[in-house]
Amino acid sequence: MQKLYLGVDLGGTNIAAGVVDGEGNIICKKSVRTNLPKPEAQLEKDIFDLCCALCEENGYDMKKDIVSVGIGTPGSVDGKRGIVWQNVNFGYTNWTLKENLGKYFEIPVHIENDANTAIVAEVVAGSAKGCNDALIVTLGTGIGGGAYVGGEIYAGHNSAGLEVGHVVIEVNGRQCNCGRKGCFERYASASALTRDTKAAMEANPDSALWKFTTDLEKVNAKTAFDAYKAGDAVATELVNRYIKYLSAGIVNLINIFQPEVLCLGGGVSNEKEFLLDLIKPYFDAEDYARNAAERTKITIAKFRNDAGIIGAAMLGVNNA
């Protein structure tokens, strides 16, 4: 019989759960609003209730049909001990999530940082399939990172590593929420590009950027790329600067890790090959191993909106 796994993507806006097969295909899924703030205990019950409803609606007996449940959550997570040390967005610290969920679930529970579940999905069944050494960099609200090193998730001795968004690429640069100045994510996240696009539109009322939306609230990371493709000068400058900073941060990680594959995920990665083509000249000029026989392959993450569910489910394959 085909092995099936439950995966839960615990986000600040939605909790999404899915039943996933061993190849990373989602069989069925369901989500509810997270409705923060709420106490940990309530959120744990919400997760269990969602999984129960999903199984019931799709005719699965959880205990009989599902191998394990995996939870991907933001924050500093010790997957082995099952503890979320800190989740700033949720306002939780020292959250014994695995143990607490164990009171509800009768199948094994795995938890991991959500950036780590993303690299698990890519390595098990995605763009880095079969790699021992791979990275994912997600360009979203912030910039997240996940690493496979020597065939295992690597997150540092205290599980708080791979904060690749909080690498300073401009000393004395833009103020970051983390307390540092000049962090990578202040320049190269989807949010950063959105902010810069809005500022450029306000400063340039004649720019073609305005053709793509007349409502500043609807500007997103795609707006600048759309206007760039249409040849707008302001958007060209905007995207060129964005790519320069993005490439600096990506080549930094390559010079450190030299992974076999580096996957780009998150909203900006929807630009796919167009984005990769813009990064390539920087990579070819600045990769310290540019003359080596084997170089890192920069690619787009396979799993998109459902990456969180799939990666969380794959924790069961990984731990199996």
Place this chain on the structure above:
Amino acid sequence: MQKLYLGVDLGGTNIAAGVVDGEGNIICKKSVRTNLPKPEAQLEKDIFDLCCALCEENGYDMKKDIVSVGIGTPGSVDGKRGIVWQNVNFGYTNWTLKENLGKYFEIPVHIENDANTAIVAEVVAGSAKGCNDALIVTLGTGIGGGAYVGGEIYAGHNSAGLEVGHVVIEVNGRQCNCGRKGCFERYASASALTRDTKAAMEANPDSALWKFTTDLEKVNAKTAFDAYKAGDAVATELVNRYIKYLSAGIVNLINIFQPEVLCLGGGVSNEKEFLLDLIKPYFDAEDYARNAAERTKITIAKFRNDAGIIGAAMLGVNNA
């Protein structure tokens, strides 16, 4: 009987060899000038001759008394396959060093990048003794890096990783030899501090920096620290700026790796506790895991000038 290992530190200026015990103590050592440029074959013979002379002079029968010989060399090294992909300073590429030395030596030969041998020395018998996850950052002519991840040397899938000196910390910053602009080592290596000190002295003929040497050619990384300790205003500004950039690069690595221990080596690390005390405020303010229960310990590498010999020798312990 006590196990003994040969270690060879292959530098651009000298080749240094030593007989080392399993705790990292050097029993005896000897060195010769490297005298570059020379063909690979000649350098290989020089290495073997040096080891033979060292053993003979100290009464060792190499085949009987020595477990293995380890070579630490600059460049991109695949330790497992025994190949130096590229050694820019020596002008070698695809150098099959392990195989070639195997024609001379009758004991096992191990080779590694010299920054990697440094972390091996610290993990086997030094400041990171027993750590599974540890980093070394050497502040010398450039900035080198070595990593232990999950109990093994990590250097990327192509053995060219851990080029921590070539992480951009200032986009559009100082031009680096590697082709990038704003690399960490342009601001925080011993050479960078020396260059900045000379420039500050030339611009400030009244600075107390001149009390420590009247000959610009004798300025080194220690000069600025000496004048800082004496209260000189120019040196204070110089050291404060140096520490700001050094800390930015170190905290970058900690936010990525969150190692148990990060060892500082190279010339600047001779400032020891004084250096650590200057870095600490930045680390405490900017470490992403500053509120975590377990934090990285930043420390001074135990092994100094002989670290290369000891680490190379310890490759035999590591592989034993």
